[in-house]
Amino acid sequence: MMNSMNNVEFLNELVNSKFNVVKTEIINAEQMSFIVDSRDVHTLLTLLKTSGWKQLSYLSAIDWIKEDEFELVYIVFNWDRPVHIQVRTRIKRDRENASFETIIPIYPGAKYYEREVHEFFGIKFPGNPDFHKQLILENWDDMPPLLKDFDPRAYSDSHFEKRDYPEKHINLNNQESKQEKRQKRNLKSLLLRNGGKK
């Protein structure tokens, strides 16, 4: 434990002395994150790699739709100084043109991760020869599905037949449905919350 805390200090030293880190989070003795400007990502990753963080554990993205930004996350690991580092950066959430230079030259293992991010978020990775090829979603005909505005329910409703259930278990006993009444009323009261506006 002692040792691992030293690792965090070591990293703090190493990174913060050379970079203008927007925010450093120490999650625990074995994990920390550096949030940096998008221009610094490659040099920071290079530094980390040469300092022993040789393994790219994970690479992905987050769609912050309200802030109109994509966040890219790189997680690297050093087996001898066991700290997982998240390197995070934000780029504009430009649905057509969002792009970020590949990190294949630093971590060759990023090739397929980037391809997957492109498929699920639509972010382009220039420098990666295959990023645009489809990987998992065969014949996909909608927006990249991990975008927050992609609604899987609407997608499946429009692509697949909805199953009709037999009503054999329902017994209305010749009365009108109370359930429907309740549902209608609940819906109305929800609208009430903002003063009846939709």
Add this chain to the structure above:
Amino acid sequence: MKKVNSIFTPWRLLKYLFKKPITIPFTKIFTQKNANYLNQNSIIKLNSRLDSEPREGADNIRGFHTNDWEECIGCGTCADICPTEAIFMAERLELPNEDGKLQQRPTIDYGRCCFCALCVDTCTTDSLKMSKEYIYSNSDPDAFLFMPTDTFEGQKVKEGYVKDEVSDLLDLKRVENPHELPEERKSSFVEIVRGYSKEFARLEAARCVECGVCTSACPVHMHIPQYIKAIWEDDIDGALRQVYETNPLPGVCGRVCTHNCETSCAIAVRGEAIAIRWLKRYIIDSAPDDMYENIILEPVSDVIDAKVAIVGSGPAGLGAAYYLRVMGYKVDVYEELSLAGGVMRYGIPAYRLPDTAIDKDINFIKHIGVNIKTNTRVGRDITMDQLEQDYDAVFLGTGFMKPRGLNIPGADHNRVVGAMEFLPKVREFERGNLSLEDIDVAENVVVIGGGDVAFDVARSATRLQMLKYGKSSVKLTSLENEDSLPATFDEYVEGAEEGVEFFCGNGPQEVVVENGKILGLKLWKCLCIFDEKGGFNPEFDKECEQIIEGEQIFIAIGQAPDYDYIPESIKDKISINRGKIEASIDGQVKDVPWLFVGGDILRGPDLIGGVSDGHRSAKAIDAYLYENAKKQDISDSLKAMREAVKESSPELTIRQGGKK
């Protein structure tokens, strides 16, 4: 020793050839039903299938569900949590319509179910369990849609996965609401319950499962789960709007309502009900006045040329006035006393309901244009005939404000006091309009009665004694035993904390008077209260007699109406039954169509019942007047508001004798 690897070494495994296999042959895993089914439906008929004995699952196995319909309350929480949306609630209107239950039961699509048992872990009642049955086959997909009952495929089955304390996903413990301590509170009229902070209110709100069984138990059908959710999401504004659609006295109800909702709360089946009342109070307490301004969509100006007079400003009167006003009528409320509110102002003690809370609610009702004329007694300052002339309709909500006496020897003594004689004075004392000397409270008092009113009297007397003498001595006697007191349990507990002594299960026989002074009350043990037919006819054991000492006796055995203000000409046309005026469900008196009644004089027994009567009558009055009234052009928003009032007008609850 170096091992020599030979291609023959593996042959030693041949020994297993003659051992009993540890796997189970496929043909042996069918239930009898399934074996039959398969044999009927497949080309190959296997006898081995027929005599198969399926291996029994582990004790904990998550097999097909069972659901005990007697216990299940149809709350639908299981359907809400199901991650695969496998459950839908099927309506079963043949089930009895009871408070705290919905007439629906879960139906499970086993094509979707992932057997996670989250539904079991969250079930509010423990009715939903899993069985040891895990084998079932059919070629018809619809046959996988089951409505679990306490059997599986009609057979009794063994219990598998059930929830325990660890796996329970509900929060059964109520978030504490700070109370004043007994020692401190009993010498003042400070409000006992302090009210939730925002943090605590949100924690409490997080316990709600949004099932809505409470809604139908509430006489005005408040949007309870919805406003609790709004609190949880910290949307006071939205919560306030939802509250005001069905209840114009939320601050009052948030403190003293009889909370039928909490009694029927699904969480209360196994745990402590959500503190619905306190949460409602939290909304009102934390809504600033300017937020109230915002919830009035559009100031109501008189748009319908019809006037309604309301007699009595209790909850029924105010309820009717509020909704009539929102529907566009001109409304005048006549109140005999100097403050509006009825029993809330003059009966319920301030330690339960301070004036500030009443003011907040009533000010808003005034604010939307309801005109309240206090110090005006109908029958004295203005006659009913006058009202009939000046107004298009009249609503009576004059309540039960008169004390009811007890017919026993000595009861005519002037230190035998009725509850509604005493309590108004206590409130006036608390307001500073009366001094301690003006109120007669002896050092030792006896209270007769076992309901909330008796406790109000006993606990108020305690406070006055503390202030006057520095010590208290209050005895409470009731026909009912301590375990069946009609008062709420909280009253009993808090009363005991404050030092009230109980002599329950006894009937008062005589006020013992000597030399013009009261010495005490003679009690006989009460054997039973009701006769075989269920009528009130107490029987006593004379042998078990005791006299409890006290110099003053309070009688809190009920209140009575005062119909003196109604002229004979009208009285002839109405029938009064046990003090209540007979009228239609929404309060219209049959032979006097312009006359409507509500509250205690129609139905009772509580505040919110009064509000619901008022709301129903408002709708009925509108129906009675609207056609013939001259109207100005009605704006769209008023139209919407009128519709909303009519639509939200409550049906009778099961308790109020609504349809089965």
Add this chain to the structure above:
Amino acid sequence: MRQMKLFLGPQHPGMHGNASVHIYAEGDIIKRSYLLPGMLHRGFEKGMERHTWMNNIGLIPRVCVVEPDINEMAFAMGVEMLANIEVPERAHYLRMVILELARISIHLMSYGGLGGPTGLYTLMYHAHADRNRILNIFEKITGHRVYHMYIVPGGVRKDFPVGIENDIHEFLNDLESRYTEYRDLGIENPTVLARIKDNIMLPESVVWELGVTGVGMRSAVNKPYDLRKVKPYARYSEVEFDVPVYDYSDARNRVDIKLNELVQSIGIIRQCLEKMPTGPVRAKVGNGQSMRWTVPKGQVYSCVESSRGEFGYYIVSDGGTHPYRVGVRGASYPQGLLGIEKYMPGTRIDDAPLWIDTMGVCSPEIDR
């Protein structure tokens, strides 16, 4: 020579899970190869965003069919990290028992899987039969055989049933007594050995290039790079075990490591059963009823040592009742995709299934 396109899978006895490898071969040597995932894509990451923190336990174990518990564990650890929850001591040990039983079961399965490409089905039958006994134990503990939904944020769902220790000990003893038989049947069996010795190499440089972890990495770099040792979670710091390593990664050594790990797991479980304290097994995650539990804002990566290496969840919370984003790092993602593209070529066609098996490629965790 003419190039021929072949499909290995998605229906193939040598293929693990529903993925397929497109192979371009000249003669019987693979010249180019690609993994074609997607046949098993269930949209889990999207689905998790649409389930509450607790409801997700219906989903997460299904990411990986044979070793579901690591999913539950990584997810639970992540949520606990975000919400700062102290897991009760006993729960740590219960979790370790589950995880190690699962490790044994999947090592057995993967060892048995060697039977497919080598034509030695006996091995598979035996391994599966023994795995079945682990499933019986799981059934008794959790109520389920495969998807246990047992390790949940805050601890475990329920305490162990009374007497389960006996079942576990009995099974472990039995497995231990049969250990040499297992070795003899497979890894010491000259017919098998001929296929796996000095075959399907994984040099250290490739490990670092791709980011391979787990057995593959340890067999090549000769260092105990096991998350349970390097970054101990649960109470792995409290139990003694060795991490088997090699400095020469051929198929045989990788299989050998798995078998050695199996022995280690037996030891860990025994220690856990002995050491586990009594007490509560689940801590509160949120307030109120489970559908209203919220988890504080934050982003964490939590990972565990699965049978195939570092298996991780990246969890983002915006403070709400649902995760904002969950990303799953499948342990075999690097070798399964880039590995097959870059380093499977050169292998003989009939070794391709062996390649996939001994490199530990598992398609469900790639697809998700």
